[in-house]
Amino acid sequence: MIDHGLLVQMLIGALLGISVYLPLATGQLSLATPAFYAVGGTLAALLSTRWAALGARVDGSFPLPSFLLELVLGGALAGLLALLVGRLVLRLQGIYLAIATIALVEIVRVAILNLPFTGGAVGIFGIPQPFPTAAGYLPPALALLLLAGWVCQRLEVMALGRAMAAVREDELAARCMGIATTRVKLSAFVLSAVLAGSTGALAAHFLNTWNARQGSFDTAVTMLAFVILGGSRSWLGPVLGGLLLTALPELLRPVGDVRLVLFGLVILLGPALFPQGLVTPALLERLGRWGEGSRP
Template sequence: MDFLIEAILSVVRPIGITEPVLQFMLVNAILGISMYLLLRTGMFSLANAGFMAIGAYVSVLLTKELDFALGAALVVAVIVCALIALPIGLPVLRLRDIYLAIATIGFGEVVRIFFLNVDNMILSYLNTFQDAGLRRYELVGGGRGVRNVERLTETWHLIVFLIVIIFLLTRLQRSRFGRAMVAVRQDERVAANMGINVVYVKNMVFVLSAMLAGAAGVFNGHLTRIVTPEMFGFDRAVDILAYAVLGGTSVWAGPIVGGFVLTALPEVLRRFNEYRGVFNGLVLLLVIVYLPGGLINPQGWRKLWASARRRLTGQPAQPEAGGG
């Protein structure tokens, strides 16, 4: 495994991708997949930054305070995410497009503010109900976050995890459940008429996606060595969305490529570091306007190419066959 990683790195190092960058690329690919699942089912949820935060905090506390191994912490954190996602999903997933987006943005903010204040909450609980008489209480460190986390995540953990996820994902997509997901996206009412339990499919996907985001949070927390609430704000939710949108949601490779490209590009273009944010916004805008299916979408490229050629050669527009 080490040999393989070394081989990959020796190829990509000249263009500016070092091992830490590769690790974040892999983490963000996992995040991209978590968003891909949601978009494939037609749910526009921005809650995954919140679940990532939950995964990161839970696991970091387990490894730091209770000396858990990374694997054990991963399992516990992912289960916690699932247990939180279920009661959130049941009421919230009744909402559709913009309303769902707004509600999940609200959820993400509440999670962030919770971790910002949880120390004070515990402190006031201890002082009022247990007469502890404490001055301060530090569990997650409020705005300063949990510091000095051990750097437990190894590159091969991420590669193995991603490969397992890809394997399960391809199996899932070909299964009855995977097809039900697509049916729900295309038309909920028709899907329900065909005997698909829409509520079950949506909630199941929401929980699966939350678990993946939580796992990414676990790995991320043990890479950055510090976990603060500000790492999981609205910006992060948008980043996660961008991975899936940029890569495209027609095939599983889309969000992975999206995560890779958006993480690696700023490093590759390090000379233009100043313009990195401008570039991110521009990419998102251009892709959604000109390549609605994302980067990994042969049909979209063909269409774009055809329309560009028409414009260059000045031929009249032909009726397009089939929809993207």
């Protein structure tokens, strides 16, 4: 039912879900993830097809260390961009921030479309492959996801994570408690961008081709749906949401042309059925207590 190619796409969905979740964990609704995803992907596509030093071979294969280097560079460039932009946009609140980040996504999309070296509408194709099959992408995608999950889990006990939770609950109160709220929000924003950039670099190789359409308003919406339906109170929510919602349209193939209508219905009715998403703090608590009997 689910082949390795789809599984990689699901893992990419989970990674992007975490990327949207991170700013949300500080109470900031940022939809900038597709912009950083596009930046990371474009960088990887350019480097691997234009920069011979990375070692792309004529048969279309690509050395693994160069691929890993691209993951790092994609993340770094996206993070740098986030550092510059974040200082400006994070002064905005709520829906204004959401719209400003949608604007950022559109600006990046049009820029990739118009820049002289990104291949215009056709994009960049013939991206060399570090792995002979889709299964090869599973270990790096899974490793990236485990790393992101580990960081998120660590955050819950680290000072930064606690500060993020405090800013999310009440920014003003957090400021009064002496928390540098701007720095906290910026950290989450940059972390989110680094993750999106690395994911983009991975996706560029996986998709064989890269163009401006990869990071658009539509993708932003889909990623937000991952977080909302999965649950925005724990990093596991977007992971579950990303895995399920990426697989759903593919699993709905047997119903034919109505599959996107059904997909829309899930997004429409899901939040009413699960207002806190699938993964709620209560669920995690129950899961943690499971097998402990009724010991308090």
